Amino acid sequence: MADVRLRFAPSPTGYLHVGGARTALFNWLLARKQGGTFVLRIEDTDVARSTQESVDAILQGMEWLGLDWDEGPFYQSERFGVYREYVEKLLAAGKAYKCYCTAEELEAKREQALREGRKPKYDGTCRHRPDAPDAPYVVRFKAPQEGVTAFDDLIKGRISFNNEELDDLIIQRSDGTPTYNFVVVIDDATMGITTVIRGDDHVNNTPRQILLYEALGYPVPRFAHVPMILGADKTRLSKRHGATSVMAYRDMGFLPEAMVNYLVRLGWSHGDEEIFSREELIEKFSIEAVGKSAGVFNPDKLLWLNHHYIKESTPERLAGLLVPFLAERGIDPATGPALAAVVKTLQERSRTLIEMADGAIFYYRGDFAYDEAAAAKQFTPAAAQLMERLAGRLEGLEPFGHDAIEATFKELCSEQGIKMGQIGPAVRVALCGGTVSPSIYEVIEVLGRDETVRRIRRAVAFIG
CATH class of the missing domain: 3.40.50.620 (HUPs)
Structure with missing residues (x-):
């Protein structure tokens, strides 16, 4: 069926809308499934409204989604x-x-x-x-x-x-x-x-x-x-429902594979399956299986899919994608622990790259202010004594790895006759500034011996 030819033909009068992206995706999938040709054509005969900026935005959106074209882009204006x-x-x-x-x-x-x-x-x-x-x-x-x-x-x-x-x-x-x-x-x-x-x-x-x-x-x-895409109120999807630009979702920290998986499921189904790799989509897609009724855009479902793909991705790839989000927050990952190691501690708890970037800040800024409520509750004189003992033990710990760190905490608790809850939260506030973070053993391993000890002693001094 190599003579099958499909096309996507957007008008460059704005960004690549999610509805247009879904249309492009359906054409691309059918062309790939049938071994055909996918043509990109820019319908720019409306000279007054067509702009090069919109052309660039459309091409950028297609490339981000991985919808490569075999011929074009052809321009009607030519x-x-x-x-x-x-x-x-x-x-x-x-x-x-x-x-x-x-x-x-x-x-x-x-x-x-x-x-x-x-x-x-x-x-x-x-x-x-x-x-x-x-x-x-x-x-x-x-x-x-x-x-x-x-x-x-x-x-x-x-x-x-x-x-x-x-x-x-x-x-x-x-x-x-x-x-x-x-x-x-x-x-x-x-x-x-x-x-x-x-x-x-x-x-x-x-x-x-x-x-x-x-x-x-x-x-x-x-x-x-x-069929068109509707918002939650069953009216045509528009800006009042939230972002409608594909690239806005990239900037909100979504992964392209999550967006592709979500868009294809807006109207098309294959049994009860929800998650598809690109290869599975090409194999299973058929235009006849697209429903006759409109799809309803559900941001929560997209978030769920994005969380899945973040968990499934490699820390190294996510680290590369995270760099611009950290830069927006004034953070240069070269000034702290290895970014891939940081990412690994955050993957399970991050639904978007923005959430991951926010969660990574404490790794690269040791001069943070402590959360007032957390410090008032956890930073007691008794906690200061325990943290000082902990700092002394971590200073001489060899090898400095997850299992050894966990064992050190357990030994200290056993010797002092306390439970982890009597020291762990205080150490967490000392290391991260608040009570929400990845596993404390992971955090210490990633921060490293010197930075961990420095932060604990900073907290002890703060309490004193």
């Missing part, structure tokens, strides 16, 4: 000559015509149709009007006025439209620029796209585009219209 050529072909074949109706005339026709209870579509006045060389015009496609245009949607099933309901579509504006529905068909046809997966807000465009394919003599691709 293909105006191609579109003009096809407009002329349709005019020459009598399948398109020049429309000289003014904006005022069109508005009058629309109002009259509404008054008469008719659909306000163009009435075909210029279908047989002679040319008026000096008058401005648009070019309209001469759509059939009878019959039915139907297609079998891979998700929604059979969809039919009566041709009498369809307009004579404008394919070229009066300034000579082509329109969206026309350029999409020319691009998909000339690029050999065999399957079009896109949002279901395009369903009403599809019959018009099918008629254009047929008029131009091109095979009609298969269509699959994906």
Whole structure:
């Protein structure tokens, strides 16, 4: 099936939205599963709203998600000559015509149709009007006025439209620029796209585009219209529901594999499975298994998945991803313990890289203020004496490893006739500034002998 060709064709008028990313993912998965080609096309014919910044944001989002493309990116703005050529072909074949109706005339026709209870579509006045060389015009496609245009949607099933309901579509504006529905068909046809997966807000465009394919003599691709993504209140996902930009989730400390896994499950399922590797997704994905109803974006589910992937990842990889988050907090990991060792102590308790970065701060800043409530409760004269004895023992401990550190605590507790709860919390506040941290033995091992002893004696001095 190497002749299978799919595409993702975003408009560069903003960031890569999670809905667009899911559409790109579905196209990418099907192309990879069927050994086909994945094409990236930038639909930048809206010159006023398209920006290079948006193009860069889209490409960056695709790369972060790992959605590599085989061809492109192609830019519609570089293909105006191609579109003009096809407009002329349709005019020459009598399948398109020049429309000289003014904006005022069109508005009058629309109002009259509404008054008469008719659909306000163009009435075909210029279908047989002679040319008026000096008058401005648009070019309209001469759509059939009878019959039915139907297609079998891979998700929604059979969809039919009566041709009498369809307009004579404008394919070229009066300034000579082509329109969206026309350029999409020319691009998909000339690029050999065999399957079009896109949002279901395009369903009403599809019959018009099918008629254009047929008029131009091109095979009609298969269509699959994906239901939209909703917020928790069952309205269309928007900024009021939280972040909608893919890269915003990267900046919030999410891993790309969590985002990919989450997006694919927004509408697609494979039994009761929730977690899929990229290879499993390619193997198991099918567009027919995408549901007909809208997916509801659940931030808590995404957090759960992200926590899973953080726990499964290697400390070395996470350390590399964590560096910019630490930099935002003014921390250079070169000034303290090995970052991978720090990460290893935080993986089980971090749902995002932001949480991990916040949890790592104490490893690299030994001059922190103590949590007032924790210090008031734990920093007693008795605790100071116990911590001083502990510091003395740790100073001479060989080898300085997790098991030996744990044994030292147990020996001290046994000799003093106390429980771990009578010294552990105070040591935790001394080392971390508060009562929440990874295992105290892990923390001491990662901080190392000298820094651990320094922090304990700093606390003893503070108590004194």
